[in-house]
Amino acid sequence: MTTPIKLYRTPKSGHCHRVELMLAFLELPYATVDLDMINGAHKAPSFLEISPFGLVPAIDDGGYTLSDSNAILTYLVKTYAAGSHWIPENAKYAAEVQRWLTVAADNVYSGPCAARLVKVFGFTHDHAAAVSKAHALFAIMEDHLAGRDWLATQTITIADVAGYSYIAHAPEGGIDLAPYPNLRAWLTRVEAQPNFVAMAASPIPELA
Incomplete structure (x- = not known):
């Protein structure tokens, strides 16, 4: 290229x-x-x-x-990167990747993303509802990540890339990640990947 x-x-x-x-x-x-x-x-x-x-x-x-x-x-x-680990060829693994892409487009968007839109950008979403959805999602992900490193397969895929950004920046939306050690360890693994680039941070609001 x-x-x-x-x-x-x-x-x-x-x-x-x-x-x-x-x-x-x-x-x-x-x-x-x-x-x-x-x-x-x-x-x-x-x-x-x-x-x-x-x-x-x-x-x-x-x-x-x-x-x-x-x-x-x-x-x-x-x-x-056709044929790489980012999108697996195996049907079951590919389906798992797609499932987490849907989570990124739905649960992540309506949870940590929406909460951050309120706190960082002043949107008029229902912040309490967004925080509740985020915690419900994070509880599921915390259990899912027990004993495994990545969301969909044994290696990082686009599912992890799609989920990372808004979850990593959830504290900017007033959402505490402290109760979720497995989730935080997953974020750290994404950040440890070669060529990782961070997103611009915003001030973290005081937690109620």
């Missing part, structure tokens, strides 16, 4: 960070394009040609454009 992949993002978005993580883990050259979403850059006609729903992240890979973070993870691996 000679031309860097363009990653359209906002720096404190967990959805964008999971794509940046994947790009870094695969050692793919990329250039970030930060959108001024407060002033509506994501709704500009030029960006809607790239991301029709006006959402980040989106990528431009040599003229091929794609939005949706989990779709981008799949594209990057299938294009640049």
Whole structure:
């Protein structure tokens, strides 16, 4: 690859960070394009040609454009690391990866992501409900990670990449990770991967 992949993002978005993580883990050259979403850059006609729903992240890979973070993870691996551990060929393992991608799009989004949107960005979501959903999710993940290192298989996959960012930054949404040692150990394992890149941090609010 000679031309860097363009990653359209906002720096404190967990959805964008999971794509940046994947790009870094695969050692793919990329250039970030930060959108001024407060002033509506994501709704500009030029960006809607790239991301029709006006959402980040989106990528431009040599003229091929794609939005949706989990779709981008799949594209990057299938294009640049086909047959690797990131998306297993085994049917049962592949199904486990897909199950955790769904969790990232649903439970993670409505739990730790939504709580963080309230505390960091001032969204008007029901914060108490989001915190409750996060703790329910983390309790399940804590049990699931007992005696295992990764969510879907014996190695890291895109399932772990998709889940990491918002869970790691859950304290910014007022959610305490202290009760979940297995979950915190999993986060540490992701952070120990070669080429790991961190997401920009926000102040952590006082826990009630």
